Amino acid sequence: MREHILDVAEELFATRGYYGVSIRQITQAAGIDVALINYYFGKKLELFRAVFDRRTEILSNWRTEALNATKAEAGSPEQSLEEIIRAFLLPLKIAQESGDAGWHHYLALLAHVITSAEWNKQLLPKVLDRRVGEFIEALRDRFPHARDEDLHWCYQYISGTLALTLAQTGRIDRLSGGLCKSTDFATAYEKMIPFLAAGCRAICGQEAG
Amino acid sequence: MREHILDVAEELFATRGYYGVSIRQITQAAGIDVALINYYFGKKLELFRAVFDRRTEILSNWRTEALNATKAEAGSPEQSLEEIIRAFLLPLKIAQESGDAGWHHYLALLAHVITSAEWNKQLLPKVLDRRVGEFIEALRDRFPHARDEDLHWCYQYISGTLALTLAQTGRIDRLSGGLCKSTDFATAYEKMIPFLAAGCRAICGQEAG
DNA sequence: TTGTATATTCAACAAATGTTGAATATATTG
């Protein structure tokens, strides 16, 4: 039942945000009584956190594993810029390969959280922010002479590019006359890697051998 | 009075979204009676549209002007990729040079709209979507052999990068330990141009002479 | 001044909101 509630709330929060969804809309969509939210999760805000936290920790761990895996395989700490970016864009791969609608909903919610000052501060520091350090360190290995400032701007640009894709707004469908699809994470992923890698190289100076 | 209400509503909507702000919060912050919203704008949704529309048309026109200006100056339809991107990133320049807090609030709201499936569909087609065609055509001039699909993905990546910066979430401040600032549009703008230009070149094939 | 259009206040409405305590049902364990 807990999982069922989380699934339903996840989808609704993803499409309309925290304030745009009422407890009663959630319980109605889930086919349960209003009081059950309080029984399982307490306040509405705690439900929201539960929804967010459920997949955030999993995702964060997978990302770190993906980042470390390439180091191990190569037999040296060296890894290509593309591999580092690939690890960061892992959410796209997860959602695509799992075929789980829940992951798609969660990622749209994640996009909402990343682009909102309010939720950003409340939800990201706990888990996600801590892993960003690993990612930036990996970038640092690739660009030994880059300024810390530039690496962080790169991170923000990468994060923004990813976020808008995760949001699945349907805008690219409209603009391209159906040529591209918001839900086509596979294509978005493949094209994003060379795009972002080239961007990083353009502003981070000489790359390590 | 109309403008005063729009200013106050703009700031609140930008920070908490449409559903996160009540009519009474707006009127209280503006120091006016609740009924005045209805008197000047009608329903809450119409106020929201009014807030969004006020600067959207202005911004959209300026963008088109910026795009055309470089063509005229060069005396030929040719313009560099960087100039095209510069025109698209104009919002950053406007907010920075005007020093107007209102523009900053509006742009945060714009970021919210761009990354939300719901508001995206309701607010963007009317004005902003129509201008995107001009931008993509300009890209097409630069990359005559690129596939339409790739140009649209480029657009989405550029749009996402811009959107997260417009959102001014304060995350880069936190992650960089204060080294970078969300509100520093000037730096974000300067670094974004080479970053995005390199990204486009990486996936759009041979550039026009 | 009077008359009129515009602006603002006041009070209230029905509906929706988050939350909770008590009652009831179901499952689990002895």
Next chain:
DNA sequence: CAATATATTCAACATTTGTTGAATATACAA
């Protein structure tokens, strides 16, 4: 079976929500 823990329902609460009609004030024109 009985006893106990877990799960679910029911009904209600105090607030807050968007919206509106009527009353009042202010500005402006004749």
